[in-house]
Amino acid sequence: MTDIAKDQLFEYLLRLGDSSLILGQRLSEWCGHGPELEEDIALINIALDLIGQARSLLTYAGEVEGRGRDEDGLAFLRDGTDYRNLLLVEQPNQDFAYTIARQFLFDAFHLEQQRALMGSRDETLAAIAGKSVKEVTYHLRHSSEWLVRLGDGTPLSHGKMQTALDDLWMYSGEMFEMDALEAALAEAGVAPDRAALRPAWEARVAAVIEEATLQRPDDGWMQSGGLRGRHSEHLGHILAEMQHLQRAHPGAQW
Amino acid sequence: MYTQGLDVKPGDKAIPLESGTSEAEQGFQGRIDRDDRIEPKDWMPEGYRKTLIRQISQHAHSEVVGMLPEGNWITRAPSLRRKAVLLAKVQDEAGHGLYLYSAAETLGVSRAELVEQLLSGKAKYSSIFNYPTTTWADIGAIGWLVDGAAIMNQIPLCRCSYGPYARAMIRICKEESFHQRQGYEIMLALSRGSDAQKAMAQDALDRWWWPSLMMFGPSDKDSPHSAQSMRWGIKRISNDDLRQKFVDVTVPQAEYLGLKMPDPDLAWNEARGHYDFGAIDWEELKQVISGNGPCNKSRMKARRDAHAEGAWVREAALAHAEKRRARALKKAG
């Protein structure tokens, strides 16, 4: 692999790892505050999977980069402009309906993405995806079931679920946006074409939304920028909290 | 563990001391004396049932409230590995809460009733969780000392006369000892770290040591129901004996960390073969148990808020399950 391809792979690994990390971080805010004990356990489970994925991906990113940065160097010592996560995953938990809507939209994409990555010509990436697929299959089942429960449940839960879906919909487009970097990686057989993941996502999302007796929001203007380091105001707060010990005690071992 | 028994005031008749003479009572006591396990369908004295419900539910509530002080540091854990380990730990505690509520339910009380007792302030939980976690070292100190004290208290409960409780404790103890090791490992990293990290570790020990000793409950002479609990095989070792055991095990661990115990009276007593330690501030324990600890109000508020904010979610899940059942019936019919 040429040096340029290394940079490209590094950048792509950040896109993958950062989305898992930030969503895992968001979910762990629920810990101890879930609507029932079983759900605390489930949300922690998902957070744990996502943080595990982030660790594998960021560790690999550090190796590919070859500048001595490990998973913690990348997670705790990068500023927001260097983060490459999707805007969707940094959106606040708000309430359980928003948390489920965010999770469902992401999971349905994440599963297709990880399935496709199992066929990556990059063997490490393919192996990480192989493990993730099993986890994400469970995540999607969990978020789909809740989407249906809340959509079909009571008039109150139906309304909350629809509002959350409507409000977060504008972050769904970014998941399928291609750029020159990923076009090159797709060409090389390392990463899937995001646009190609869309039909399966659309079908899944439509089916679950229908079962939930909800309305699929219209595709209006889509927000974009996370994959290029242009974030919402939320990311800075997430990082301030997450990184504070590493920043306050430079070089310390924990 | 986490059942300090302090909510039972001396002279409280809520749980009668029983020395029954009926055939059933004598048969029951005979089984206890033979070390048989009592199972949910077996006959049991009312006092035994009530004592167990109180103890198991206090224990369950403690596991659940205990998620809060540790959950406070998940988003700020200093490395991804520590974050994952802490998440897994807090998840275990939620699981402990679930097994214990289930064990309590075998005694004919519902989880909803028990949760209601916690939220209304009627039921107690361990005083230890009413102290704040102000630095990362507190996560180490909780694992090392609080989980350590919990294990000390819980290992004898694995032989508790009530089968479902004993079996829950066996499962829980395995996980608690893992928590204890993880906590000690955090303390070890800090005590081998920078001056600031060492100071953080010492400060955490200073704040958590005495409250950890209080976790074993009042001294034997002030523990009104210990004798009955011992006779029923619910309690096997007295509060003071467990506390002494904990001190004896923990002091060398602190020495290995290079930390100083916040007790000027702490000294090895050759004649007794134990460490002597200073007087516990029972007034502090009394105050924390009765609601005046630094975090009692915020812990309870967090639990009440979670319950209230989750109500519409639980209602929706029930309503959906109902609709599904009705649709399935209609299809079948």
Ligand SMILES: [Fe+2]
């Ligand atoms: Fe526990």
Ligand SMILES: [Fe+2]
């Ligand atoms: Fe524990």
